[in-house]
Amino acid sequence: MKARTAAMAATTAVLCLAAVACGPSDDKSEKDGKAAATSAKPSGTDTPDPAAGDSAAPASTPSSSGKVLSKAELAKAALTTGEVAAYEVTPMQGGDETGTEKSENDDCRPLVAVINGAPEPAATATVFRTVMDKSEEGKDDQTVVTEILTSHPDGSAQQLMRGVRDAVQACKGGFRTSSEDGPSSYTQVKQLSLPRAGQESIAYQVTGSVEGDKVPLVFQLVRTGSTVVTFYVANFIDPKTPELPAELVAAQAAKLP
Template sequence: MTKARTAAIAATAAALCLAAVACGQDGGTSGRDGGKAAGTTAEPGGKPGGKPASDPAAGESAAPSPTSTPTSTGEVLDKTGLAGIALKTGEVAGYEVAPLQGGEETGTERSENKDCQPLAAVINGAPGTGPAATVFRTVMDTSEEGKDDQTVVTEILTSHAGDAAPQLMRSVRDAVRACAGGFRTSSEDGPSTYSEVKQLPLPPAGQESIAYQVTGSIEGDKVPLVFQLVRTGSTVVTFYVADFLTARAPQLPAGLVAAQAAKLP
C-alpha cells in the first residue's frame, strides 16, 4: 500500500468514526466507507484490523504531581489560536501532521444511559458542550510508511470558556467509572453497542489527564478504541487511536502526547 493510499484511508477512517458512522454498529457496518474506524488503517473492505500492541492494564491516569504541573495563561483560544498550538510536522521526529479530512462533520450518537453520554460525545468528535473553538488533526508515524498497520492518531483540540474545560474532564472521568460494563447508543445511522469501558494507566500530561479504552465492534469483531484527554487551563486535547488487526489495545505514543501538551497555553 502506498503512503498516499495509507494516508487517505486513515484520514477517511478517522473522520468516519468520529462522525459515528457505524463505528460501533450492531450486526455489521453501514455508512460511507464500510464503517471503518480511526487510528491505524483498515483493510479495503472495512474488515477490522490493526497493529499489534501491548494491552495496558486498567488503572488510574492521574494528573502530574504538583511539582510538575504546568502553569497556564487561562486564555480561551479561538480557532486560529488552536491551529497555532496544534502539533506541526517536524516538531516530533518521525510524525507527519495534517488537518483531519472530514473532521468538521461530527457524529450524532446518543447514549441510552445519560451517564455515558460524555463518552459518546468524544466518539462523535465533539467532546464537551459548546466549545469556543475546535481544531482537528491527523498524526501519522512516518517510520511505518507503506504498512497497512501504520499508526494514525487523531487529535481534537478544543477551547472552553469559564469552568467548562475542568467540567469536561470531570464528566468523562465520571462516565468511565459509571459505564465500565459498556453502553448502547442510537443515531441516524442506527444503534451501536460498546461492550466495555476501562481506564488506562497512560503517562499523565498537562494539568490533568485521563486515558481510557472503549471496546466497540464492527461486523461482530471487537475493536478497541483508546482515548486520552489532556487539559491545561481552558484548552483540552483529545487523542484517539484504534486497532483493526488484532483486537488488542493500541499504543498511544507518549512522546506525541507530551509534545502536544507542552504547547498548551
C-alpha cells in the same frame, strides 16, 4: 459498524469514531480497508493503575495562562510536521462533520460526545489534526492518531474532564447508542495507565465491534488551562489495545499556553 464515513475514515482517524459508533457493517472488505489505513500498533498496556490512571496532574504541573483560545490560536498551538520525528501532521479532512450518536444512558453521554468528535460541554473553538507515522507508511498497522483541540470558557474544560472521568467509571459494562443508522453497542469501557500530561489527563479504552469482531478504541484527554486535547487511536486488525505514542502527547501538551 456501518461505514457512514468510510471514505473519510480511510485517510483520517476521528471519523472512524462515527463509523465504529454505527451498527453492523454489511461489507467486510470495507472494514479491511479501514484496518489498513487507521489501525495503530497494539501496545498491550491495558491494565489500569488507580494511582496513575485517574484524571490527575503530572508530578510537575505546568503553568497555564488560562486564556480561552480562538480557532486561530488553537491552530497555532497544534503540533506541526517536524516537531516530533517521523510524524506528519495535517488538518483532518472533514473535521467539521462530527458524529451524531446519542447515548441511551445519560451517564455515558460524555463518552459518546468524545466518540462523536464533539466533547461536551461544547467548545467555543475546535481544531482537528491527523498525525501519521511516515516511517510506517504502507504497513497495515501504521500509527494514525487523531487530535481534537478544543477551547472551553468559564471552567467548562474542568467540567469536561470531570464528566469523562465519571462516565468511565459509570459505564464499565458498556453502553448503547442510537442514530439514524440504528442502535449500536459498546461492550466495555476501561481506564488505562498512560503517562500523564498537561495539568490534568485521563486515558481509557472503549471496545466497539465490526461484524462481531472486537475493535478497541483508545482515547486520552489532556487539559491545560481552558484547552483540552483529545487523542484517539483504533486497532481494526486485532483486539489488542492500540498504542498512543507518548511522545506525541507530551509534545502537544508542551505547546499548550
